[in-house]
Each structure stands twice: as C-alpha cells, then as structure tokens.
Amino acid sequence: MARRTANVGRLIAGLLVLLLAYLAGVQVVWGPHLAGSPQNPRLAIAAEETRWGRILDRRLTVLADSTVQGGRQVRRYADGPLYAHLLGYRSARYGLASLELRYDPELLGMPAAAPWEASLGLFGRTARGDDLVLTIDAAVQQAAAAALGGHRGAVVALDPRTGAVLALASRPAFDPAAVDARWPVLSRDPAAPLLDRATAGQYPPGSSFKPVVLAASLGAGRATQRTTLDCAASVSVDGLVITNFEHEAYGMMSVPRAFATSCNVAFVHLGLATVAGPIIRTARTLGLGQAPRFDLPAAPGYLPDPRSLGRRGLAELSFGQGSLLVTPLQMAVVAATIANGGVAMRPFVLRQVRAPDGRVLAAYAERGGRDALPAGIAAQVAADMVEAVRDGTGAAAQLPDVAVAGKTGTADNPHGAPDAWFIAFAPADHPTVALAVLLENAGVGGQVAAPAARQVLAAALRAQAARGGRP
Numbered sequence: 476m477a478r479r480t481a482n483v484g485r486l487i488a489g490l491l492v493l494l495l496a497y498l499a500g501v502q503v504v505w506g507p508h509l510a511g512s513p514q515n516p517r518l519a520i521a522a523e524e525t526r527w528g529r530i531l532d533r534r535l536t537v538l539a540d541s542t543v544q545g546g547r548q549v550r551r552y553a554d555g556p557l558y559a560h561l562l563g564y565r566s567a568r569y570g571l572a573s574l575e576l577r578y579d580p581e582l583l584g585m586p587a588a589a590p591w592e593a594s595l596g597l598f599g600r601t602a603r604g605d606d607l608v609l610t611i612d613a614a615v616q617q618a619a620a621a622a623l624g625g626h627r628g629a630v631v632a633l634d635p636r637t638g639a640v641l642a643l644a645s646r647p648a649f650d651p652a653a654v655d656a657r658w659p660v661l662s663r664d665p666a667a668p669l670l671d672r673a674t675a676g677q678y679p680p681g682s683s684f685k686p687v688v689l690a691a692s693l694g695a696g697r698a699t700q701r702t703t704l705d706c707a708a709s710v711s712v713d714g715l716v717i718t719n720f721e722h723e724a725y726g727m728m729s730v731p732r733a734f735a736t737s738c739n740v741a742f743v744h745l746g747l748a749t750v751a752g753p754i755i756r757t758a759r760t761l762g763l764g765q766a767p768r769f770d771l772p773a774a775p776g777y778l779p780d781p782r783s784l785g786r787r788g789l790a791e792l793s794f795g796q797g798s799l800l801v802t803p804l805q806m807a808v809v810a811a812t813i814a815n816g817g818v819a820m821r822p823f824v825l826r827q828v829r830a831p832d833g834r835v836l837a838a839y840a841e842r843g844g845r846d847a848l849p850a851g852i853a854a855q856v857a858a859d860m861v862e863a864v865r866d867g868t869g870a871a872a873q874l875p876d877v878a879v880a881g882k883t884g885t886a887d888n889p890h891g892a893p894d895a896w897f898i899a900f901a902p903a904d905h906p907t908v909a910l911a912v913l914l915e916n917a918g919v920g921g922q923v924a925a926p927a928a929r930q931v932l933a934a935a936l937r938a939q940a941a942r943g944g945r946p
Contacts, residue, residue, distance in 0.1 A: 528582040528604030530562055530574065532613045533826060538562060539575075549652075550575075554613075556648035557620055560671035561611070561771075561824070564651035569658055573671070573771055574607065574824070581605050581828050605836060608827035610639035618934030619644035622927035627666065627915040628894075629673035629803040630927070632935055635811035635900060635909040637841040637946045638820030641935055642910075643804075645672040674773040677800040678913060681920065682737045682868075683884030683896040684758075684795030686813060686856050689734060691757035692749040694852050700859075703727045704741035712790040717743055720885065720919070734859045735867030737883055737921075739794045746793025751781035754792060760847045762808050762819060763801055770824045776800045796887060806911035810898040813856050814880070814906035817848030840946075861903045864925075869897065871925035874933055878903035881928065883920035891916040897924035901932050907944065908935040 527548065530539040539552050539562055550565045552558065563573025571579055584604040619630035619642040632642040647668040649661050661669055670676060692698040708724035710717050719739050725732075733741035746754065755778055758764060764778030777800040784792060791797030804822065812819040820841055828837040848856075860880035863869045869881040880903040884896030895917040900909035910931055912924045939945075 524602060525583045526603045527565070528584065528831075529606045530582075531606060531608050532611045532616075533609060534613065535608065536613050538609070538611075538613075552651050555650045555652065557616060557644075558611075559648040559651045560645040560673065561609075561643050562651060564654045566654045568655050574609075577770055578607055578825065578828075581607060584831075603831040605831070606829040607825060608829060610634075610641065610824050610826045611643070612641050612935070612938045614938045615642040615931065615935045616644060618642070618931050620646070622912065622930045623914070624927075626917050626923075627672070628913045628917070629671075629676060630910065630912050630931055631673050631803045631807035632908055632910040632931055633807050633811045633820075633822055634946050635814040635820065635906050638811070638822045638844075639826070639841075639946065640822055640824045641908065641938075642931065643673050643824070645670070645676070671771070672803065672913070672915075674769065674771050674802060674804050676913070677774050677776050677802055678894055678915075679797070679799055679886040679888075680795040680801045680806060681884035681886030681894065681896055682739070682742075682795055683806060683882050683886075683898050683911075683920070684792075684799065684801070685734060685737065685742055686860065686882050686898070687758050687761060687763070687809065688742060688746055688749070688754055688793055689730070689859065690761075690813075690848055690852050690856050691754040692745050693855055694757060694849065695749055695753040697749045697753075698730055698745060700730055700855060702730050702745075704730065704733045704738070704744050706733055706736070706738040706741040708740070710740045710743050710790075712743065712747070713785070713787045715787045715790060717790060717794070731859045731862050734882075735863040737863070737868045742793045743790045746789055747786065751784045751789045751792065754789075755779070755781045757848075760819075761812055762847070763805055767804060767808060767822060769804065769822050773804055774802050776802055776805055795884060803911045803913045806896070806898050806913075807909060810900050810911060811906075811909035812847050813853050813860070814900035814909045815844070815853075816850045817846060817853035818844040819847040820844045857900075857903065860899075864899070868921040869899070869925050871921060872897065872899055872929045872932070874901065874929060874936075877901055877932075877936065879929075879932060880906075881925065883925055885918070885920045888916060892918055895920040895922070895924040897921075897928040899928050899932060901936065907939055907946075908932060910935075 527541045563575040565575045582604045623646045629645045647666050649668045706725040708722045766775040767773045779798045864872050864879045864881045868883040872879050872881045879901045881899030886894045888894050895914040897912045900906040912928045917923045
C-alpha cells in the first residue's frame with residue numbers, strides 16, 4: 476500500500492513538473508509569438524478599444540495616424556500611395572499588411588503597456604498604442620518615388636554602415652486608405668499594384684550581377700585586375716550565341732575595362748574560367764538565393780544549383796541571365812556590402828518604439844554584421860564600380876564633387892523590353908548610402924536606371940548632410 480501511494484505521489488509530482496514546464500514554455504518560449512500572432516483574438520479586441528499608435532519617419536514626420544469617423548476609428552495616411560507598400564493598410568474587411576501587420580502589437584501598445592495604461596478603459600478613457608519611428612527619410616522616399624516616374628519598378632536605399640533603410644518605394648502603388656472601396660479593382664489589376672516589388676519582385680539582374688562574378692573570380696584566384704579578356708562582338712558556348720550590347724567589339728581588355736564597359740562576352744570568358752561553384756557560393760554569402768531577415772516578408776529569389784548549370788547555364792549566369800532571380804532589396808544589400816568593405820549589415824526599418832508620451836521603449840541600431848567578402852576583394856570591386864561610373868556605362872549616375880560607384884544592368888525580359896537595373900553607393904571613398912534601382916521594361920540600365928539612381932543618391936546625401944552625416 477505504501478509503495479502504491481508513493482508511486483501515485485511520484486506520478487502527481489511528475490505531472491506537476493510537466494505542467495510547470497508547459498506553462499513556462501507558453502510564457503517564455505511561445506508567449507511572444509502567440510501575443511503577436513494575427514490569429515490572437517486579443518489583438519482584435521485591443522484594436523477596437525485602443526487608439527492606434529502613429530507611424531513616423533526618422534525626423535518624426537507623421538506618416539500614419541488615426542481619427543474617428545462615423546463612430547469608427549479609421550487610419551489616415553499622410554502621403555497616400557508614397558508609403559503604401561512599406562506601411563501597408565489596416566482594413567476591417569481585408570485585414571492588415573506590411574508594417575501595420577508586422578508591428579500590430581506595438582501599435583496597440585500590447586508588448587510594453589504599463590498596467591495603468593491597460594486599465595484606462597475601466598475609467599472611460601481610451602488606451603493609446605505606441606508609436607513606431609522608422610529609419611525612412613521622407614525626402615529620400617520622395618526622391619525614390621519621383622525617380623521611378625511612370626515606370627513599374629522599385630528603389631531601395633540603405634545606409635551601408637548600419638543597414639538602415641532610407642527609402643523603399645514600389646510602383647505602381649495604391650492608396651492604403653481606400654483599400655476597402657478599391658479592393659476588387661486592385662486585386663485584379665494586371666499591373667499588380669498590391670505587389671511590393673522592392674521586397675517581393677523577383678527579376679533577372681542582368682549585368683548588375685557582374686560585381687558578384689568579379690568578386691568570385693578574384694576571390695578564387697582565377698583573375699586579377701591585370702588579367703586581360705577578349706571582348707569580341709559575340710561568343711558561342713555549346714551552341715548558345717551571346718552578344719554584347721549593340722554587338723560592340725573592343726578586342727582584348729583588362730578586367731576593370733571589361734567591367735566598366737559591361738562586356739558580356741568578356742564576362743562569359745571570366746565566368747567559364749571561374750566555374751560555377753565559386754560564383755554561386757559568393758552570391759549566397761552576399762545574401763542571394765535566400766530571403767533576407769527583414770521587418771517585412773521578403774522573397775528569396777533563386778540561385779541555380781551549380782551542378783545543374785552546364786557550360787551554357789554558366790555562360791548565362793556570368794552576365795546575370797538564365798534562371799537567376801533577385802529582388803531589389805537583395806541587390807541593395809549587395810551594393811551596401813561592397814560599400815561596407817565586405818561586411819553585410821542586416822537591413823532594418825524600425826528605429827524606435829515610443830510610448831504616447833514620447834518615452835523611448837525600444838531602440839534599434841545596426842543589428843549585427845557578417846563578413847561576406849574579404850575586405851581586399853570588396854575594395855577591388857568597389858574601385859571597378861567607380862571606374863564604371865567615371866568612364867563607363869554608369870556615367871549618367873555621376874554627381875558633381877562626389878565619386879559614385881555603380882554598375883548598370885540590362886536584363887532580358889520575355890514579356891517585353893528589357894528591365895533596367897542600377898546598383899550604386901556614394902561617396903565612393905566613405906560610403907553613406909547604397910541603393911538598387913529596378914525599372915521594369917524600361918530599356919537600357921545606363922540610360923534610364925543610372926539617372927534615376929543619381930536623383931536618389933543626391934537626395935540621400937543632402938538629407939544626411941542636413942543632419943550632420945549621422946547614421
């Protein structure tokens with residue numbers, strides 16, 4: 476009998492331990508995830524009882540706030556479509572999107588709400604959510620939207636020193652305050668205005684991928700800056716004929732000149748000499764082929780398996796074509812990594828969470844870097860990017876009294892005219908802004924994407940100068 480009682484006691488004690496472990500898991504391990512889950516009914520209840528927090532840019536300009544209309548709280552967006560894909564929308568019918576979704580608990584004041592704040596409803600006062608302060612600079616965002624003009628496409632501008640996003644623009648856009656009324660049209664529009672092309676649009680990069688190929692070749696010891704390459708008008712690789720833009724032919728030239736003139740044929744020779752493995756490994760260490768860790772959902776793009784490429788596939792990869800796919804956000808990170816001496820910083824857009832009274836509840840700066848390229852290799856690629864703007868295909872990105880490093884891209888598109896790319900950073904000797912510009916079906920990168928990049932670079936440098944160059 477005593478043994479049976481002891482066994483029952485041990486069983487009860489074991490069950491209590493399991494229960495305590497489960498409760499600890501709920502509170503410590505799963506709790507934060509469950510609290511922020513869109514399926515958490517507490518969020519829906521809090522959304523009805525709380526004055527939603529505001530969203531502000533880095534200068535504390537209000538980008539989104541709320542008001543009451545007809546007895547219901549509604550969201551107001553100061554600049555309508557300008558920040559649509561970044562901020563998202565808040566709809567009773569269609570839910571939440573982008574930052575409105577990602578940071579809904581903060582906007583409802585749930586994670587850090589003081590006990591007395593949570594109890595205000597008991598005394599007839601409406602609780603207020605916390606404000607989000609973003610890394611975005613309104614002046615740079617406006618320049619990015621203006622640079623896109625009437626083209627479909629995207630611009631992403633970063634501070635390479637920290638990974639802070641200065642601008643994230645996608646076109647076509649939509650009015651986030653009119654989502655309920657316009658949803659049937661927006662969701663069926665063949666131009667896909669709801670798609671965030673900056674983070675989710677996946678495209679062949681064309682020659683904007685050549686910095687990756689160059690870094691891989693230099694790093695693998697397959698080429699040096701003194702290596703000469705044949706820039707004939709065309710080359711045939713296992714029956715695939717590859718040509719230069721307008722069938723230009725320059726003969727033998729150094730690696731820097733082949734890069735500056737964006738000679739496809741020369742880079743096919745360089746890629747074949749380097750082989751697929753180092754190119755794919757370098758691309759992966761630079762963040763391609765995988766979804767970036769970011770505040771918003773981001774597409775991974777596509778990197779082919781080097782074993783499946785063959786010579787033809789490798790030849791196409793060497794100038795950014797074939798099955799390769801990237802996003803503008805990824806290419807902005809590539810440019811920023813080269814600018815930052817080979818150190819890749821994680822991109823981020825949330826700078827602070829502030830209480831309604833202005834107290835800073837959480838602050839975010841750089842979120843850790845990793846060595847993606849040896850510093851010496853990054854410096855050599857950066858020097859060749861400077862030459863590409865100084866005396867090459869990127870000349871339209873030049874700025875007075877500021878050295879710009881960049882690389883053009885003109886990517887074949889089966890659905891029309893080529894996509895135009897430009898990746899860049901400036902000032903080249905001490906980079907404080909890096910970017911990627913993608914214009915769908917716009918033509919030649921050096922003719923349309925490079926001038927667009929120049930506008931954004933100039934706006935970002937002016938904005939940084941106005942705040943004393945601080946990150």
